[in-house]
Amino acid sequence: MTIPREGEIWKLAVEPLGAQPLRSGHPSVLLQGILPILRGSFGPATHSSAQMPFKFVLFDAFGTLLQIPQGRHPYRQILKEGMRQGRRPQPDDLRQILTRNLNLAEAAELFGIKIQSAHMADIEGDLEADLQSIEAFEDGLRAVEMLQTKGIKIAVASNLAAPYARPIRRLYPTVDAYGFSFALGAMKPEPFFYRGTCELLGADTSYYSCGDNVAMIGDSEKCDRDGPNAVGIPGFLLNRQGGKDFSSLSEFSDMVLSCKRQ
Numbered sequence: 001m002t003i004p005r006e007g008e009i010w011k012l013a014v015e016p017l018g019a020q021p022l023r024s025g026h027p028s029v030l031l032q033g034i035l036p037i038l039r040g041s042f043g044p045a046t047h048s049s050a051q052m053p054f055k056f057v058l059f060d061a062f063g064t065l066l067q068i069p070q071g072r073h074p075y076r077q078i079l080k081e082g083m084r085q086g087r088r089p090q091p092d093d094l095r096q097i098l099t100r101n102l103n104l105a106e107a108a109e110l111f112g113i114k115i116q117s118a119h120m121a122d123i124e125g126d127l128e129a130d131l132q133s134i135e136a137f138e139d140g141l142r143a144v145e146m147l148q149t150k151g152i153k154i155a156v157a158s159n160l161a162a163p164y165a166r167p168i169r170r171l172y173p174t175v176d177a178y179g180f181s182f183a184l185g186a187m188k189p190e191p192f193f194y195r196g197t198c199e200l201l202g203a204d205t206s207y208y209s210c211g212d213n214v215a216m217i218g219d220s221e222k223c224d225r226d227g228p229n230a231v232g233i234p235g236f237l238l239n240r241q242g243g244k245d246f247s248s249l250s251e252f253s254d255m256v257l258s259c260k261r262q
Contacts, residue, residue, distance in 0.1 A: 188220075194227065
């Protein structure tokens, strides 16, 4: 079974199972005993000799908290139909899908793509099949429950098309906030996405604040590690195949709680 990686942003709106091999070239955030990371001034995350407890955690969605066993790529089907009609893909197609609250018919209308009602019904059926097949990772459910039990506030921080929010809310109904790109009007790794999600959680994001400690984890180097690091949020990579930074959310939640005990 292929596990989707949300870092390849295209997968959420257009190909939810678009797994890609992990890219190299970015040094991992130091962990295991030298983790100490301070969030200062909502600027780049820095390392410090004194650990500070995390009060807020942002989790990526697909590939991190959830999986789609077999994606049917409904939004990609819309764009492919547009190509058959002579419409050339535009650089901002992805952003239009991920940062607007659009269903399939609205996306087709936005792009000027004509789809017969029977064909649209088939695509909508594929979308519904996708939504019904989405499953939560067991270690995701355990990690969220464990952290919330200890008083840590949790947000799901995800680039996705609007319909994919429904199974996230269904499978993770207790989280404190949902930072969805289509609702925020911004997408990872844009700085406003992280700031907006933190504000939904109640974390202080004022420029001079360093009192609220936020961490993020996901399976994309660009969106879930490097992106948050650039705005002062310690970001960590989840690699379920084994490797840096964490191979499971259980390991990550243990790290977060060990910092809280310091």
